[in-house]
Amino acid sequence: MLEVRLRDSLIRFEPAARGLDARYHFAINIPRGGIEDAAAWLDERHAPLAFDDGATIVHADRGIAAVYFLDSGGNIVEFIDNDHLDNDSSQPFGPDSFLEIAEIGIAAADAETTSRVVQQTLSTGILWGGEPGGQLTAIGDDHGVVIVAATGRGWIPIGLPARPLPTSIVAEGPAERDALLPEGPYRIRTSLAYSAVV
Numbered sequence: 001m002l003e004v005r006l007r008d009s010l011i012r013f014e015p016a017a018r019g020l021d022a023r024y025h026f027a028i029n030i031p032r033g034g035i036e037d038a039a040a041w042l043d044e045r046h047a048p049l050a051f052d053d054g055a056t057i058v059h060a061d062r063g064i065a066a067v068y069f070l071d072s073g074g075n076i077v078e079f080i081d082n083d084h085l086d087n088d089s090s091q092p093f094g095p096d097s098f099l100e101i102a103e104i105g106i107a108a109a110d111a112e113t114t115s116r117v118v119q120q121t122l123s124t125g126i127l128w129g130g131e132p133g134g135q136l137t138a139i140g141d142d143h144g145v146v147i148v149a150a151t152g153r154g155w156i157p158i159g160l161p162a163r164p165l166p167t168s169i170v171a172e173g174p175a176e177r178d179a180l181l182p183e184g185p186y187r188i189r190t191s192l193a194y195s196a197v198v
Helices: 035-043 111-122
Strands: 002-005 010-013 025-030 057-060 064-070 076-082 100-108 126-129 136-141 144-150 167-172 177-181 186-191
Touching: 035 057, 035 064, 035 076, 076 100, 100 111, 100 167, 111 136, 111 144, 111 177, 111 186
Parallel strands: 025 076, 100 144, 167 186
Antiparallel strands: 002 010, 025 100, 057 064, 064 076, 126 136, 136 144, 177 186
C-alpha cells in the first residue's frame, strides 16, 4: 500500500488483484495560475501526454487549464489550474503545490443510476455533464468531483477505456452516509469532518 498526502487530501494505492489491469484517471488541483510552472516541473520528471494537435497544456471551458501524464502505475493523472478557486501561491511549483484531489473517475454500465447514487450519497449536484445519453457526469464542486463515465468511454488524452475498478471515496459532507455499488465495487462515504479520496 502507498499513501500520498496532499495539502487537503489523501490518496491511497493498494495492490490490485492478480491479473487485473487496474488503471485509473484522477486529477489534482494546483495553485491558480500555475499551469505553466506545473508543466515545466512535470517535464523534468515525466513525459506529459499530448493531445492530437500536439498540445500538452489544454485550456477547457469553465476557466480550466490542465496537463496530463502517466504515473508509474499507468494511471492517467491530471494537474488542474482552476480559475474558480482562490488558491494562488507565490511559492515555486513543487510537491507542496499538490493541493487536493480534484477528480476521481469511475465507470458504470448504468451511468445514470450510478450518478444518482453518488449525488445522494455526497449530498451534492452535477457540476458539469450529465446530459441524457452523455458519456460523462461530474458530481461535486470545483474542489473535487466524482466523474461517472460510461463503461468503455476513453479517458483523455490517450483513450484509456474507463472500466469498473475497485474504488473507495471518502469526502466531507453534511451528513454521515455510506453507499456500496457492486459494479466496481465502489464504496462512497461521507463524513462530517474528513476530506479524502482513497
